[in-house]
Structures are given as C-alpha cells and as structure tokens.
Amino acid sequence: MATDSSSTSRPAAEGISTFKGQDRALRADRLGTGGLLLSVLAATAPLMVVAGVMPTTFAVMGIVGQPLLYVVLGLVLVLFGVGYAEMSRHVHNAGAFYAYISRGLGATAGASAALVALVAYNALQVGIYGIFGFEVSGLFATYTNLSVAWWIPALVAALVVGALGWLKIDVNARVLGVLLIVEVALVVIFDLAAVADPAAEGLSLHAFNPDTLSGAGVGTALCFCIAAFLGFEQAPVYAEETSRPHILVPRVMFLAVGGVAVFFALSSWALTVATGPSAVVAESQKQSAGLLFGLTEDRLGTTFTDILHVLFVTGMFAAMVSFHNVVARYAFAMGREGLLPAAFGRTNSASGAPGTGSLLQTAVSVIVVIVFAVADDKPTGDPTVPVLHLFTWFGNIGSLGVIVLMAAASASVVVFFVRRGAAGAQAWRLATSAVAGIALLVIAVYTVKDFDVLVGAGPGSALSWLLPGIIGLALVAGLAQGLLLKARKPEAHARIGLGNEAFQLERAAGEAS
DSSP: OOOOHHHHTSOTTTTOOOOOSGGGSOOSSOBOHHHHHHHHHHTTOHHHIIIIIHHHHHHHHOOTTHHHHHHHHHHHHHHHHHHHHHHHTTOOOTTTHHHHHHHHHOHHHHHHHHHHHHHHHHHHHHHHHHHHHHHHHHHHHHHTOOOOOTHHHHHHHHHHHHHHTTSOHHHHHHHHHHHHHHHHHHHHHHHHHHHHSOOTTOSOOGGGOGGGGOSTTHHHHHHHHHGGGTTGGGGGGGGGGBSOHHHHHHHHHHHHHHHHHHHHHHHHHHHHHHHOTTTHHHHHHHHGGGHHHHHHHHHHHHHHHHHHHHHHHHHHHHHHHHHHHHHHHHHHHHHHTTSSOGGGGOOOTTTOOOHHHHHHHHHHHHHHHHHHHHHHOOTTSOTHHHHHHHHHHHHHHHHHHHHHHHHHHHHHHHHHHHHTTOTTTTHHHHHHHHHHHHHHHHHHHHHHHTHHHHTTOOTTOTHHHHHHHHHHHHHHHHHHHHHHHHHHOHHHHHHTTTTHHHHHHHHHHHHHO
C-alpha cells in the first residue's frame, strides 16, 4: 500500500468536520480483560479448527509436523504483536488495522486498508454460514429424521446474529464466552483421552521434529494454519469500548496469541498421538472432518461425540457473532471518517452498538447465502458443493486479506515510530515488526501462489486468480477512493484514521471557544 507522507504528519485537528453528538463515539467502559478476551477468542472457533482445519491440513499437505507449525506461527504473530500492541497505546480506533496503517503509511493507504478489512472480515464471517448450515442440516437428519435444506439454518443464523449485533457488547461477550469455554473444555478432554489411550506408536513427539516439515507443502500449510489464529488481531477494534485500552488491548492480544498457539499445537499433537504419526495423514484423507468425531467415539463414547457435534455448531455460531461485531465496527469507523455514507458512523441510541454497520453485514450475509442457495438448486448437482465452496472460497479470501493487512500494519509500525523520531527508543519493537512483516509477506505470496490448492480447484482454474483478485481489487479500489478524497474532500481525507480522537478534539475546541 502506498505511503502518503502528508497524511502521516498532518495535525490531528486539521480539516476535521464537526461531529454532532455522542452517537459518533462507541461507548467506553463496556469491556474488561475477560469480556474482551472472550470476544476475541470466539473468532478462533477452536472446535472448528480442531475438527475441520487440522484434518484438512494433514490430508491435503501430507505434513505430519502440523503441531510445530502452530508453534512457528505463534512466534511470528508474537513478533507482530509487539509493534501492533505498541501502536494500540497511541491509536484507539474501532478501525484498528486501517487506523494504524493510516497513521504510519498515510491516509490514502489507510483508505485502501479499510476496504480490504471490510471485504476480508465480511468474507470470513459469511463463509462460516455455509459449513454451519450444512452441519445443522446434518444434525436434523441424524436426530430428527427431518430433511432441512442447508440454507434455511444459514439464513436463520444470519438473522439471529444480526439481531445480536443490535444488543450491548457485554451481552454478546457473555454469549460468546459460555460457548467458547465449553468448546475448549471438550477439546481438552479429548486431548487428555488421546494421551491416556495413544495409538500403537505411543506418546510420540515425532510431530514436533523439524524434519517433518521438509517438502514443498510447508508454505501452503502455513496458509491453512494461520487461519486458526485469526481473531487475536481484532482486540484493537474494541479499544474505544474499554476503560484502559493502552493496557487491556496489548494484554489481550498476547494472551490470545500465546493461548491459541499452545492450545492448537497440543490439540494437533493429540490427533497424531491418537492415530499414530505414521497414520495421521492417511486417516485424515480417509475421514476428513470426521476424524475427530471418530476418535472421540472410540475413546469417550457416543454421548460425548453427540455433544461435540452440537458444540461444533455452537462454536461456529460464536465465531459468526464475533466476526459480525468486527465488521460492524469497521463499517462504523469508515462511516465516521467519510469512507462510507455518514449513516454508518452513528451508533444506536439505546445500546450504543454500531447498528447500521450491523445491518450492512446482515444484508451481505443474507444475499450471499441466497445466491449459493439458488446455485444449489440443481437436481443433478452435488448438494454439498455450493456449501463447501461458500466455506472454503470465502474463508481463504478473508484469510488472505487479513494476512495482507498484518504485513502492511507491520510496515506501518516501523514508519510511524521512525517519523516520530522514536526509532532509537523503539528499536527492538521495530526490528520485531520488520521480521514479522517479512514473514507475513512470504505467507501471503504462498497463499496467492497456491490458492488453487487452498480452495480445491485445478491448477489451471480461473478461481486461482479470480478469488484472490477480490482482495487485490479491494486494495486498488481503496487506494483510488483515498486519492479521490484527497483531491475533492481534503477535510475527509485528513480525518482518515483519527476516529474518536477527531470527535474529542473538535468537542474540546468547541468548549474552549
């Protein structure tokens, strides 16, 4: 993303139009450490990762050392988090990524990042509706003998999630928290059962051997695994709704990254222990998402496995709520700063939630689900194809967008502190940001290069460039919007990335006069 030095050095209050009323600011003091951590971790959908992402990675990439990949990615994201967390002490904005990028690389780059973020998080959220609808349909068929089209529970979920978006954030945090805690507990029970009853190879640590990562599939496997971490970077989105963002946001980010890395490394290792390292790839190819459920049925019984199936669905629901909240707040921040119509930059008077952004996300979800439902209405077609495509296509589009944003944010951290004359004082943070940025850029390149593998398309398929091209198009369109605003509405351009600070400064100026 191109830099814009004039924007990074602009005075905060210069050219800022007046904000009228508290509806331009999200309500503070709504979240503490626990509520923020639960809201962030819900997006990781731990059971969805253990039951879906991990077997897919073993099966498609043929790499036994998946547990080691989570350790490696955890280290990379901790390095990323060092500079990202330091930025959170200086910038408190529901726009998070694009606010940070605006402060470092300029307002034009920030406009581009805003659109990429809006597209990426919408894609991540909408994609889950496909697998959610498919799983709920399966539960109805198994336990009630009712045949329910996948798109019916998907549409119902979209409406329920949209309704929750209108409620207070602390209500959502409680809903997410209960679901998340139960999910994690069940996975931990499986991990302990696997250790207590390993396969013939015993408690082998072979999966942590670096030799297991040799081969051409490592880069693409990183693309699969990094999706499991998505959510921790959302903590700054809620910065305006905490009482001490400079303390709580960094704390939550590091707790999330560390906890996710350890949890997924141990859980993926437990899968190798339960099947045996030499058999985990073949078993994953044979059973796919059924691998975890087959292993739990053997060790913990049918009742536990039935509960796990239900929690698999509720975990996806929690992730949808979490991503919905993030999309709504990005839309709010963009509306407040002139990148979307002004209506998006206002909150509900009753709950303080970014209601218009919530409506936008709900509308996008409903439209996409309907489009895929119509595509599914083919008598001779495979009814699972549109569902799985909705999940894999949109999930990987979203993951690519977030990886690009993280790489740009890493560069922004370096530029931000160098231009503030703090390069010496922040030297070690700038070094970690640079290393993380390079690593993330490499992962982004592999993601684009192997997108056909990620979405299950053929090597010559147009999908291999059309789908990642959506993120490229958002990036270019955002740059164009930023340049257009700079030429036609410099006051709006100057406001990009300032968020609630602009409102506070303008209000202070009005009181002083």
